[in-house]
Amino acid sequence: MQIFAEGNFLSRNMSLVLEPPLLPRDIHGAPPEGFLTKLSEVIGSFTTLRKMALFWCKIVTEIRRLWSEELYIPGIPLDEIPDLNSCRLYQQLQVVNSCVSRKKWRTLATQSIESVMRHAGSCSEESADLQGTVTSHHILYARISTGELVLRLGADRPADNLTMLETGEPVYSPITQEGPLLTEDLIKETEEFVLRTGSVGAGCSQLLSDMQAFKAANPGCILEDFVRWHSPPDWTEGEPSDEAQEYVDQVDSSSTRGQLSSRMQKEGNLWRELWETAKPVPAVKQAPLFDVDLAVEGILNDLEDIPPVELFEQLFISLLGLGFVMAEAKLSCNNDLLKIFLECKDYVVVTCQGKIWSDKMDDLCQVYETVETMLLNPEEVLKAARQMEETNTVGEPRRRLKMLGLSFGSKERNSRNPSKDEKNSEENSSRQPFSTFFDGKSSLFLKKPPRPESVSFGDKAAYQDENENDWTIV
Template identity: 35%
Template sequence: MYDMQSTINDFPSRAHCLTRWYGVKEFITITPAKAEYAITSESKGNQLLSAVSICLSNTKCELPIFLQLQQLRRRLYVGLCLNRNFRANFEMVQLNNTPSQYRHLSGLIDIFKSKLVSLCCSYIPSAEISVSIRQTYILNCFTYSPWVPQEIPDLSNYITGGIGTSDFQSLPFGSIEDPITDIYLAATWPSVAESALVDNNLYSDLDPYEAPLWSVRAVMTKKPCLLESYLSRFIDVCRSVESTDELIGFANFYDNVEMDSHVVQALDKITDSSVHPILDKGLARIVSKATNRVSRAGSEESHIPSAVLSTVMQCLFPDSIKTEDRSYGDQSSSFYHNNTATDYSWHPINKYNSNSSSAPEGSLTHTLAISLCIINRNYGGLRAIAHLWREFIMELRYRWENNIIIPMLELEAPNLQFSLLHQKFQMLNCCILQRRKRELRSHSENLIFKSGNSLSYGKIMRSMLESRETEEEVLTSKLNYSDDREEESVSYQENVKVDGDIYVKDNASNDRSDMQIPIGVKEEFNLLLLETKTPMNIPITQDPTPMTEDMLSEQAEILTKLGTSEEGIRIRARMQSASLLSDMEAFKAANPGCILEDFVRWYSPRDWIPIECSGSQENLTQDNVSWYTQGHLSTRMRIPGNIWAEVWEAAKRSPAYKQKRLFDDTKEAEKVFHYLNNLKPSEVALQLLSVVVHAAIFRAKSLDLSNLPNVNTMIDSIVSRACRLSVKEHTDLLKDIKSIECIISARQSLAAKFICYEVEDYGLGKLEGFAGNLLNQPEVTIEGSGKGLLGKIINQAFVSSKKFALETFNEPHVAKQELSSSKLGLSEIWAQEFILRTQLSRPVSSSRPTPQRLYSACTKDEFRMAGTFCNDTIFQ
């Protein structure tokens, strides 16, 4: 009830229209469900109103109830409010034109007073009326700061196509049209006495520049945005069903592949790849170019312009555009060299969610996702995606067949944090690396075989240290290692070194038919073998098998399927004993004459119980090795037929390099290719969706987000939700991304609108803060109103907009005249609102005084008056 008296609800910046008109905060409305049911007859309205009255008194409801009358678009509401003491009537008038006498304050005061007289004969006309006034001006012509949505596309660079896509490294961002349509400026005089202001048809005190309160509001509409459109098109792809073959034909592709592999094979035969790596790479490179051209010619009519395609491919495989005289492998290292560390804490997505299955920024997967996204929107949708995907797989295959490391990927076992596709690419790299090592080893074997076979064993042993170095040098130079890839090459060399080492030893041992020579030694351990009392050697073992997420879950499923029965447990243990067996075999090879106890002391030291040991295990680190030889195996290792003993029995004496490979690179690579080839474009898109969303989020984050706390919260919420989602959920996510895009664009637009005026005194940062506030808050109060610095800037905007309007209508002389005074920016009032308030004892003079209120608003095409009149229901 007393809401209507408080001035807090005067001119709310964001409220229901009834709050605006009647000043009430809580209310119930009754409106016709459909336009046809509109209550057009007055008697029906009155009937309903009395029903409301009965209802209110029966229910003791103290909330006002409003009824909507007449055509719905007129938004004409009348209402009633009852409580124990008072009754309030809400009445309204709405006209299309403003009668001239009600355009100004004095006219309104007259009508308010006459209404009060008619309601109550005891009315004393001298009662003080308080007035609140607001004038609103609209700025919607921003000629002096036109909206430049994006950097203007470089026309010479024809391949980029759409607006805002300068390359394939980042997603375009921003609104295509100006998201800010209008800026409202309101000049407000809050609660003044009626006598303090004069406003009639001849003269007015109401000069907006003198108004005590200025506030600004920006109207933002959601216009189509670039990022949003790219993303939504990409999500559409996820819903498609066609396979790659259906989209761009089956034969075409396989012809090319066949061609490719034919030529490469032929060349492989001509050139001994192990002897002339440089030549080989060079030739293969030429071949690749040729085949690429063939493939491109084959699919020319299709989808992506070849120039675009080659740009994209260069983006994805930047190493392939380098000069011919260096081999592929050289440049590939530049990316992973910096990122070889498995520590992903640097990676921003970790801060939010390690489970979002994205891919690191700047990685191949990341770039691929962005490229597909752009290609999809600009160069023919699904078919273009299928086309690029196929080209991409071909390039991968080319690299696999020619042992060229795939660039922009960390050289490590597949990182399970990332998207499965990313893991697959990493897996492929593991395979390539493994194969390179293998071929390098066989190559080194050849070398040694040629040079060392005739030498005696002793000589080999002696010369080994030096020859190892030189041999490495040879190999290194052949592979053309550059300096910047030290990290990888070091580990690489190590392997070569030790493997070469093994070979020499092995070779020699065969010559002497002596089984006591250790083979495949990595380093010495500070223990003596129990039986031979010679130092224990740690063998070189096979690396753990790299696995991708799907392989792991497959394996886990197999293990789970075995159940929990005794038998199941045994089979499970046996299945997993492959690496144990391999290690045991390598150990046996490295330690002639060793026994299981020796192995256990290295492999599972806690299963070796030293006899004198009274628990002080610090001795472990001491060099007193003989002391440690007294002891026995733990109980569990001594059980007859336990799996460790069993495997030990079965283990042959065989160094790691001679063993069956635990990781079959050829098989695994083919599996990866099989997987990639069978992916439909929609599946590719689905897998990359979270990568794209991630890219989008970071695109937004890369912009200046200060003063936009809402956006930051929204981004955080998106990040927390962006975790292995379905297509549907991504669609929801997209809405939020669009909002973010709009807000950021709007902020840019706002800042641009005001920035061209004299802002030196005000400061750029403050202005940007103001722009941010405009978006965060429904209405921003201008410090110092029209006289403040910001007020002046705003006025400038109005002035120039008006100048433009006048110039366009060929009235430059008028413009000059009018604009000689900078004050004239605000001349045309868009809307004027008044609120008149007083207290009155109704219905009789002995009643308690109750609030009476009249609201009036006039714009060009509407006039509305809303009155609230209360009377006392007890003292009457």
């Protein structure tokens, strides 16, 4: 099975809940049905750090290839803003796919607008007039105050029955540039920069870009038209008040149908200054506000140089979330087991939301083993729970879970190497969906770490001599 094969890498018999699971987002993991969780499973099956490192380097190389060919990473949303409730690695992969979408859109939009301009140049003004403001080829025109028809560029759709104040032509919403794609760490950096410097440069750039796109889509428009479309609360319909009449006379516009807000009328208003400098340029012809090539290159470099501890923490949490989602689907029909499971789930959520959850890795593994035993030997768990109740064992959930784990944890670890007959019987049991995660082969859940070897994730030369060039996972 190829990990990058579209639609095939999630073909295991996963019994997931029908509603979108909340646990992976609560613990800052990754969606259970996605690429990153599958990657966690595969890397967790390796027994040495060297094999993990070599495989990760190949993953990054493959992602780089997909980007260069404008192909999507399978199992990751195609065009969504980063999910800040997921782990940083998943957010970065979301950015890569969204950048692929934006790159493809820009290419198609550029070709489309150039085709419109070529066709408009071959059409006479009379033919456009016969069709009103739209020709048979869906080319839009606007008649300016001089009576001349001017081509609309980058127009999206009519804007809520608005008409331009000076010309009476319908206002069209322009296609605008999308904002930056920021992961959680970049948002924090941006906020710190703004607080430290007081800069509003990014906001001004976006506003200027919107103004230029609006001018291109609405020839003959004025600032008041843009404000009515972009910021309706800053426009009041009706006759201007006496105190605003002087301003209306100064700008000599057709604003008698309404007035701008007081902040828009103040001298030196930033909107008016930007409006005066804005040129009619459609969004696709403007310099990008967000450089997708630079953003993805930075992410790929981060993935190549990611410290192993950061990678494994995110993979561990993603795999942990998948296990609990699958377990909940199976245990929800047994009220007694469900009660214990929910205690395990709550403990995992509270622990993982802490800033030093990695210090409690042993506790998380023990809780995970408790859930494993609930699936494989439910009677054993219920028996241990009843014994605690009969002896009036009370206390915080962590203590209860720890006692449950001690009741069967060591026994379970001693049975990690079942006989051949036991293996065959297990494969035919209800354990099948958990064969990858609960059979002791996932080194991400071993108490002892995999054998260390002197290989860093950024050492590309280390795997170039390897013969493992096939993506097939045996």
